[in-house]
Amino acid sequence: MTPLHLAAVKHKLNSAHLLVEAGADRNALNEARQRPIDLCGNDPPMKALLGQNGNEDKSATQTRSITRDAQVLTAAKDLLESTLVPVTAAEETIILACQKATDEANKVEKAKTDEYSEIQRALSEHKRISDEFKDVITQVEEYRNLLAMNRDNVSNMGTTLAETQREVTTKLQSKRTANAEKRERISSLDQRVDTLKNEYESVTAELEEIERKAAELRKRKAELEDEIERTEDESTTLKDKERSESRNETDIAVHEESLQRTRTLIEKGDTSLNSLQDSTSNRLLSIGMEYANFLRKYMVFVHELCDQFDYKIRTMENRIEEETRNYDEVSKLRLKMDSSKLTALIAEYKSNLARFQRRKDKVIAIQDSLNSDFAIVKQLVGEFGRELEPLD
Structure with a gap:
């Protein structure tokens, strides 16, 4: 150009x-x-x-x-x-x-x-x-x-660049969708947890109501057994004394009908009580076994504490015995102190000994309490046919 x-x-x-x-x-x-x-x-x-x-x-x-x-x-x-x-x-x-x-x-x-x-x-x-x-x-x-x-x-x-931006936008949108699904899943799980908590509270309340009814049924059963015993005694007395009298026979028949009704009620009560006992016995047995295992582990810890305090007590006793035996000669030369300071040192050892002894007594008291609780648990578990090994 x-x-x-x-x-x-x-x-x-x-x-x-x-x-x-x-x-x-x-x-x-x-x-x-x-x-x-x-x-x-x-x-x-x-x-x-x-x-x-x-x-x-x-x-x-x-x-x-x-x-x-x-x-x-x-x-x-x-x-x-x-x-x-x-x-x-x-x-x-x-x-x-x-x-x-x-x-x-x-x-x-x-x-x-x-x-x-x-x-x-x-x-x-x-x-x-x-x-x-x-x-x-x-x-x-x-x-x-x-x-x-x-x-x-x-x-x-x-x-x-536009194609890359579109790809990045697509990936970002997919990530947002996935995050939204995760949030929905978390929300549903939270709702499920709330539902389970409410169900747990309902079952607990129902169990308490069943236990209350079981106590009432046991009380009613005892009353019915007493009434049966009294009725049987009365029936025997009437049979022995007025067997020939028709009036007494009529009374006896009435009492027998009453006794039959009472027995029917007792059988119904026994059935309800057995079903309640079956539903709660497994739970009580499980709780008893768990508590026994806890007491066993706690007793091991208590024994360790007792061993530690025994060692400290023996150490203090040995020191007191040594300082007392060498009160006039060795201690004065070794510590280069007068008798008042040595007396104060022995008093301090005795104070530590008394303090360790008090702590050991507290641990022993806890040990006795654990043994008492374990005896109760052992008796409770034994009622369900299970035998526990000794705690110690």
């Missing part, structure tokens, strides 16, 4: 006019084989300029003033600056090269017009600058292609 093509695309009429006057080819073709007039669009002045006959006298053009050449370079520099916004060191170098060419052309302008050799040199320099300018335009085109490729790469990166 030539500078004239760029001027046509940017609609720079003055720049195109100067380039045409400088001898730019109006029929030059770019990479798409287009002339400058094909790129100016609907621009009548530009079309009129680019459509003129380009067969002017080249020698007349070369005799134009050096000032016109400088104007051409200035126009080319303006055109390049309007095309690029320098963002790199390479682009800045291009603009500086154009500025240098313009400055040199301005210097050439000061030469005398009758100095033909100087003019020839200036024209040669101008041709060199034009060639450099064409190279610069080629570099600009390559830079534009590179910029377009970078834009495509950025677009592809944006697409990849």
Whole structure:
């Protein structure tokens, strides 16, 4: 693409006019084989300029003033600056090269017009600058292609980033869904725990009610047994004394019917009591066994405490005996103290001995209490046909 093509695309009429006057080819073709007039669009002045006959006298053009050449370079520099916004060191170098060419052309302008050799040199320099300018335009085109490729790469990166963001969003949504399900599961478990607690309280209350009814039934059973015994005694007495009397026989029959009803009630009470006993005996046996195991472990701990206090008591007794035996000789020499200090030391040992003995007595009292509790548990478990080993 030539500078004239760029001027046509940017609609720079003055720049195109100067380039045409400088001898730019109006029929030059770019990479798409287009002339400058094909790129100016609907621009009548530009079309009129680019459509003129380009067969002017080249020698007349070369005799134009050096000032016109400088104007051409200035126009080319303006055109390049309007095309690029320098963002790199390479682009800045291009603009500086154009500025240098313009400055040199301005210097050439000061030469005398009758100095033909100087003019020839200036024209040669101008041709060199034009060639450099064409190279610069080629570099600009390559830079534009590179910029377009970078834009495509950025677009592809944006697409990849959007896909990655969608994947991350999908994973995050799945995580949120899983967390929500876990929270619902935790909530349901909490509700289940509350339900089980309420059921436990209900069963406990029902068990207490059953135990209360069992106590009432036991009491009623004892009363019925007493009544049966009294009735049987009365029946025997009546049979012995008034066997021949019909009235007494009638009374006996009435009492027997009453006794039968009483026995029926007792049998019903026994049935209820047996069912209640079956439902509670296993629980009582389990509690008794657990408590017996606890007492056994606690007794081991108590024995360990007793052994510790026995050791401390024996130690204090040995020290007291030693200090008392050597009261007059060894202790005074070894401790280098008077008798009052030695007496205080023995008193301190005795105080420690008394303190350890008191603590041991407390532990022994606890041991006796454990033995008493174990005897009760053993008796309770024995009622269910189970035998416990001795506690010690």
